[in-house]
Amino acid sequence: MKKKIVIALSGNPNAGKTTAFNAITGARQHIANYPGVTVEKKSGIVFHKGYEIEIVDLPGTYSLTAYSLEEIVARDFVINERPDLVVDIVDASNLDRHFYLATQFKELGVPLILALNMVDVAEARGIKIDYGRLSTDFDAPVVPMVARSGKGISELLDTVVDTFEKSPPWKPPAISYGLDIDRALDEISAIIEKSNTYDKKYPARWRALKCLEGDNQILGLLKRDPICGPEIEEICDNIIRHTMATLEEDPESIIADHRYGFIAGITKKVVKRQIEFRINASDKIDKVLTNRIIGPLCMILILYGVYSFTFWASEIPILWFDKFFDFLRDAVVFLVPEGIIRSLLISGVIDGVGGVLGFVPLILFMFFAIAFMEDSGYMARVAYMLDRILRWFGLHGNSVMAMVVSGGISGGCAVPGVLATRILKDPKERIATLLVVPFMNCGAKLPVYAMLITAFFSKDKARIMFFLTLLSWAFALFAAKILRSTVLKGPKTPFVMELPPYRAPTIKGLLIHSWERTWQYIKKAGTVILAFSVVLWAMMTFPGLSEEQTKDFEIRENALIQTFLDAPDIRGLLKNREDLTTLDNIFLSMKGATATPENNHIPPHLKDMAHTAIHLENADERNLDKTDSKYVKAGTLYLNLREQLRMIDMQKHQAAMKRTIAGWLGLKLEVITKPLGFEYRTNIALVAGFAAKEVVVSTLGTAYSLGEVDPEDTGSLSEKLRNAPGWNPLQAFTLIVFTMLYVPCIATVISIRKESSMGWAGFSILFNLTIAYAAAFVIRQVGILLGLGTG
Amino acid sequence: MKKVIRMREMLKHEKGILKKISAMGDMGRRIREMGLFPGASIQIQGRAPLKDPVAIKIRDFVLTLRNNEADSIFIEVDLPDNDQRL
Numbered sequence: 001m002k003k004k005i006v007i008a009l010s011g012n013p014n015a016g017k018t019t020a021f022n023a024i025t026g027a028r029q030h031i032a033n034y035p036g037v038t039v040e041k042k043s044g045i046v047f048h049k050g051y052e053i054e055i056v057d058l059p060g061t062y063s064l065t066a067y068s069l070e071e072i073v074a075r076d077f078v079i080n081e082r083p084d085l086v087v088d089i090v091d092a093s094n095l096d097r098h099f100y101l102a103t104q105f106k107e108l109g110v111p112l113i114l115a116l117n118m119v120d121v122a123e124a125r126g127i128k129i130d131y132g133r134l135s136t137d138f139d140a141p142v143v144p145m146v147a148r149s150g151k152g153i154s155e156l157l158d159t160v161v162d163t164f165e166k167s168p169p170w171k172p173p174a175i176s177y178g179l180d181i182d183r184a185l186d187e188i189s190a191i192i193e194k195s196n197t198y199d200k201k202y203p204a205r206w207r208a209l210k211c212l213e214g215d216n217q218i219l220g221l222l223k224r225d226p227i228c229g230p231e232i233e234e235i236c237d238n239i240i241r242h243t244m245a246t247l248e249e250d251p252e253s254i255i256a257d258h259r260y261g262f263i264a265g266i267t268k269k270v271v272k273r274q275i276e277f278r279i280n281a282s283d284k285i286d287k288v289l290t291n292r293i294i295g296p297l298c299m300i301l302i303l304y305g306v307y308s309f310t311f312w313a314s315e316i317p318i319l320w321f322d323k324f325f326d327f328l329r330d331a332v333v334f335l336v337p338e339g340i341i342r343s344l345l346i347s348g349v350i351d352g353v354g355g356v357l358g359f360v361p362l363i364l365f366m367f368f369a370i371a372f373m374e375d376s377g378y379m380a381r382v383a384y385m386l387d388r389i390l391r392w393f394g395l396h397g398n399s400v401m402a403m404v405v406s407g408g409i410s411g412g413c414a415v416p417g418v419l420a421t422r423i424l425k426d427p428k429e430r431i432a433t434l435l436v437v438p439f440m441n442c443g444a445k446l447p448v449y450a451m452l453i454t455a456f457f458s459k460d461k462a463r464i465m466f467f468l469t470l471l472s473w474a475f476a477l478f479a480a481k482i483l484r485s486t487v488l489k490g491p492k493t494p495f496v497m498e499l500p501p502y503r504a505p506t507i508k509g510l511l512i513h514s515w516e517r518t519w520q521y522i523k524k525a526g527t528v529i530l531a532f533s534v535v536l537w538a539m540m541t542f543p544g545l546s547e548e549q550t551k552d553f554e555i556r557e558n559a560l561i562q563t564f565l566d567a568p569d570i571r572g573l574l575k576n577r578e579d580l581t582t583l584d585n586i587f588l589s590m591k592g593a594t595a596t597p598e599n600n601h602i603p604p605h606l607k608d609m610a611h612t613a614i615h616l617e618n619a620d621e622r623n624l625d626k627t628d629s630k631y632v633k634a635g636t637l638y639l640n641l642r643e644q645l646r647m648i649d650m651q652k653h654q655a656a657m658k659r660t661i662a663g664w665l666g667l668k669l670e671v672i673t674k675p676l677g678f679e680y681r682t683n684i685a686l687v688a689g690f691a692a693k694e695v696v697v698s699t700l701g702t703a704y705s706l707g708e709v710d711p712e713d714t715g716s717l718s719e720k721l722r723n724a725p726g727w728n729p730l731q732a733f734t735l736i737v738f739t740m741l742y743v744p745c746i747a748t749v750i751s752i753r754k755e756s757s758m759g760w761a762g763f764s765i766l767f768n769l770t771i772a773y774a775a776a777f778v779i780r781q782v783g784i785l786l787g788l789g790t791g
Numbered sequence: 792m793k794k795v796i797r798m799r800e801m802l803k804h805e806k807g808i809l810k811k812i813s814a815m816g817d818m819g820r821r822i823r824e825m826g827l828f829p830g831a832s833i834q835i836q837g838r839a840p841l842k843d844p845v846a847i848k849i850r851d852f853v854l855t856l857r858n859n860e861a862d863s864i865f866i867e868v869d870l871p872d873n874d875q876r877l
């Protein structure tokens with residue numbers, strides 16, 4: 001049997017832990033979640049000297065308190081899973097600070113290896129470290145390494161195997177936290193050790209320490225014992241009163257300061273530095289990039305660059321996806337006869353799956369860009385510069401990235417935007433951000449705006465678009481302010497944040513990062529969005545026309561065709577319906593709409609007739625030759641028939657749409673939407689827009705009898721709406737604002753659910769609807785009062 | 792002349808030794824775990840375009856804090872005799 005070692009990899013953010021993890025495990029990584037929480041658990045396997053070494057990547061943390069999910073996850077893993085070793089990655093240039101975490105692992109007693117990363121940088125900065133003495137004083141093996149280049153990795157694995165073979169015991173160190181605290185620690189430890197109620201997983205002294213630090217997780221556990229609980233509580237209360245009276249500090253602060261004292265005692269002897277404050281390259285870059293005037297300008301350029309890169313780079317892959325799904329649609333049309341199954345496959349399944357996969361290139365490149373900004377260190381500067389503004393709205397400097405990606409510059413996508421909120425650490429700031437990003441003007445809303453602007457504001461297109469961008473920011477920021485002062489109320493979280501040195505990100509790291517996050521999106525979102533789009537398809541399809549209605553339309557169609565076939569000009573040319581079908585096929589193939597039918601079966605006169613009809617349709621009379629003149633009358637009649645049949649088909653679609661769940665909903669909703677001026681046709685379009693906002697345009701097209709409306713070419717619908725009763729600039733603007741704010745599309749709602757909870761996803765639908773309704777209501781009613789919108 | 796002042800009052804590029812962190816609870820914990828502790832020598836690196844937050848250098852790393860957080864950190868600085876902050 002192979003011998004197995006389990007190690008937990010830990011370290012401060014920016015210590016190079018991820019780089020080290022990638023360097024050790026390569027591509028053999030496995031990603032899951034820690035049980036019950038959304039914190040990612042990465043693990044990998046490496047074989048070394050006959051051992052199978054499993055490496056579990058703990059979340060990057062500065063400390064091991066119970067105040068952040070990541071820290072709880074990290075310490076619970078060490079306590080409950082009892083890895084054989086903890087390897088702590090520390091930045092060799094900043095030992096004092098990185099040892100703060102290492103010291104807390106020592107307090108837990110787990111066997112520890114210190115991996116001193118980036119020793120090359122430290123050396124270049126004139127920092128000399130006595131590794132041997134450090135190892136003795138800290139009582140842990142020390143391995144210098146450079147994770148970026150892979151230097152020291154195999155020595156680290158050697159040390160892991162060596163240390164494992166010596167099988168060191170779990171042994172908490174004797175760190176002194178001052179007389180008062182030490183005495184209290186002894187008392188509490190004694191109580192815990194005496195008690196039978198407490199399991200022995202945790203070292204008693206560590207538990208006692210956590211009690212004095214006011215650690216809720218541990219205190220909660222201890223309070224369950226009816227005898228020991230109150231005793232411990234009393235000791236804690238006493239010591240707090242005592243230290244507050246004598247030192248004006250709580251025990252937690254005293255303990256923290258003593259940890260640093262312990263660390264400084266070691267590093268003073270081990271680390272020699274030439275200069276206290278060095279001006280390094282990073283500081284020089286910051287002189288420009290965080291400069292009062294140049295800094296914000298650069299930031300706008302860089303954010304704009306990230307945004308453009310994401311959409312530019314994903315443009316071509318998105319086209320490939322589109323082509324692929326067009327091909328699938330054609331295949332279904334070819335293989336499946338017309339009917340409910342075909343409709344389900346095309347409008348439900350393919351459009352649904354296409355909806356998910358269509359976002360994949362965008363998400364991939366967005367994550368790539370974000371990983372670049374994060375790994376290079378620039379993201380922290382963005383937060384630093386914008387904090388003062390966003391703080392007022394209860395957001396964080398880092399919220400801006402999510403808002404830009406969602407369409408803050410107009411055109412974007414809220415799905416990657418919601419995923420981009422992962423860089424926010426505080427849960428309330430994060431949820432506030434992900435609830436407001438759907439207000440930004442994503443790419444799918446643009447066709448709706450374009451159509452309405454063309455119809456009613458064609459003179460000020462650019463100005464209106466710019467105004468809409470500002471409006472979406474205003475709504476998002478004020479919505480955040482509302483959320484943060486009501487449901488997401490909470491104290492401003494401490495901002496203290498590191499500005500990590502600028503570093504060139506490694507390509508390997510960027511690729512692994514962006515791909516694994518994208519893959520998770522595909523896996524998780526795919527199935528749910530598919531299910532939802534089938535449901536929505538059903539809503540737009542069932543129950544459909546009644547039998548009588550279907551029959552009625554059939555009768556009208558047949559009557560038209562019969563009249564056509566009986567016309568004197570036609571009788572000699574077309575004998576029956578089959579001939580008409582053949583003519584249709586030739587006509588369409590000549591228009592280039594379908595494949596050319598087999599040549600040898602076609603009677604030449606039908607071909608000539610179709611030819612003439614095409615010329616007539618294009619009003620291309622100059623090209624009518626002698627053969628054509630014979631067919632002018634027949635051709636005209638044929639074109640008339642086609643037009644009339646198209647009208648019937650349109651009425652059929654309209655009637656069918658009215659007789660669906662969505663249509664029924666649209667009618668019922670009129671009661672509510674009357675103050676906004678929306679009648680059932682707009683309502684149906686808005687219901688359909690839940691699938692994707694651009695569907696609003698095509699559904700309005702059907703509702704206003706236009707047939708298929710290409711979202712890219714909305715001219716004819718604009719024309720129609722301009723002349724439709726009840727439509728005027730005020731109505732159009734009301735609909736624009738409503739579209740901007742109402743429910744996020746399905747894909748976004750699902751992403752919100754994945755990133756927060758079912759409850760927040762549901763809340764986002766209600767919240768956005770309320771805001772949209774209120775805004776549209778005010779706009780329309782004020783507009784009417786001002787005498788706008790008559791016409 | 793040596794004097795202990797609040798970090799918010801410090802000027803750009805000014806150096807000093809951290810004497811006391813008066814913040815407790817969430818803020819106190821966060822300030823300490825990010826690497827600030829009594830005895831650390833720090834230097835003001837700069838301020839954000841809107842004068843808040845402030846960036847400080849400790850050894851070889853840079854931290855940023857909001858002004859209200861900097862208010863709870865006391866630094867011993869060497870002030871020239873004509874300095875108004877004396």
